[in-house]
Amino acid sequence: MDPTAGVPVWQPGQPKLLDRVRDRCRVRHLSLNTRHAYEAWIRRYILFHDKRHPLQMGAPEVSAFLTHLAVDRHVAASTQN
Secondary structure (H helix, E strand, C coil): CCCCCCCCCCCCCCCCHHHHHHHHHHHCCCCHHHHHHHHHHHHHHHHHCCCCCHHHCCHHHHHHHHHHHHHCCCCCHHHHC
């Protein structure tokens, strides 16, 4: 069974993920530093999963990434709330 079957993917003409994040941060009037932090964490998450699009991933991938941060990178649990 293909885990990506039926999962929406980026279509030409649609804004890319990080462009949508930037736009959403502007709409919410978030600071530039906050926006950059969000973008950096999204990039880390995507790169950790070999550049798979987040729409193709679910809870197991989030759990694996958070475990990696806690165990391998020694990131404090309070950053994972």
